Amino acid sequence: xxxxxxxxxxPLTPARWDDFTDLFGERGACAGCWCMWWRxxxxxxxxxxxxxxxxxxxxxxDSGERTGILVYRGKKAVGWCxxxxxxxxxxxxxxxxxRRIDDEAVWSIVCLFIDKKHRGEGIAVALIEEAVxxxxxxxxxxxxxxxxxxxxxxxxxxxSFMGTPEMFRRAGFxxxxxxxxxxxxxxxxxxxxAPQGGPNRTSPERRRRVR
Numbered sequence: 001x002x003x004x005x006x007x008x009x010x011p012l013t014p015a016r017w018d019d020f021t022d023l024f025g026e027r028g029a030c031a032g033c034w035c036m037w038w039r040x041x042x043x044x045x046x047x048x049x050x051x052x053x054x055x056x057x058x059x060x061x062d063s064g065e066r067t068g069i070l071v072y073r074g075k076k077a078v079g080w081c082x083x084x085x086x087x088x089x090x091x092x093x094x095x096x097x098x099r100r101i102d103d104e105a106v107w108s109i110v111c112l113f114i115d116k117k118h119r120g121e122g123i124a125v126a127l128i129e130e131a132v133x134x135x136x137x138x139x140x141x142x143x144x145x146x147x148x149x150x151x152x153x154x155x156x157x158x159x160s161f162m163g164t165p166e167m168f169r170r171a172g173f174x175x176x177x178x179x180x181x182x183x184x185x186x187x188x189x190x191x192x193x194a195p196q197g198g199p200n201r202t203s204p205e206r207r208r209r210v211r
Contacts, residue, residue: 007123008072009130012080014062019070019077021054028054029113030161035068035082038089038110045091068111069134071127078118082111083131086144097179098146106187107135109145112163124163128171136190144187145173151182 028034032049034057068082086108109131112124135143147163165184173186
C-alpha cells in the first residue's frame with residue numbers, strides 16, 4: 001500500500017522530543033530501548049533499560065546530535081527512523097557480524113519503528129527514502145542498512161526493527177553482503193536508484209569480496 005501524501009518528515013530536535021516520547025510510549029518502543037541498542041555496550045544498555053536509556057537519548061537530542069527522523073500524519077508522529085554516520089553507533093562498530101565491509105564512509109539506518117495502528121501502510125519505505133534524502137543533505141555519499149532476513153513468512157514486530165530486505169529493495173537498496181543467515185547488508189549510493197523488481201543486481205564476485 002502506498003503511504004498517504006499527507007506524510008511529513010522532520011529530524012528529531014529538542015522541540016520535537018514530546019512527539020518522540022508519545023510515539024515510543026511507556027515501554028520506549030521495545031523493552032525500554034529508547035533507540036539506544038546500537039549506541040551502548042550491551043551491559044550498559046541492559047542496566048539502563050527504561051528511564052536511564054530515555055535520559056541518555058534525551059541528552060543526545062539536546063546536544064544537537066543527529067539521531068534520526070520522525071514521520072507525521074497530521075499532527076501525530078507515526079514513525080521513526082534512526083539514521084546517522086555509522087561511527088555514531090558504538091555497538092555496531094564493534095559488531096563482528098556487522099563489521100565494516102570496506103573503508104567507505106557510510107551513514108547507517110539501524111532502527112525503524114512504526115505506530116502499530118499505521119503498520120502495513122508503506123510508511124517504513126517512505127521513511128527509508130526520506131533517510132536517504134536527509135543523509136544527502138548532510139553530504140553523505142552512501143547509506144547502509146542491516147535488514148533481518150525472514151526465515152518463514154512474516155517477521156514478528158520485535159524482530160523487524162532493522163527492517164526487512166523487501167523494504168530496502170523497494171527503496172532502491174542493493175545487497176552487498178550476507179554476513180549471516182539472518183542478516184543482510186544493503187547499500188544505496190546517494191544519487192542512484194537500484195533496479196526495482198527482479199533479482200538483485202550485485203555480482204557474485206562483489207558479494208564474495210565484501211564478506
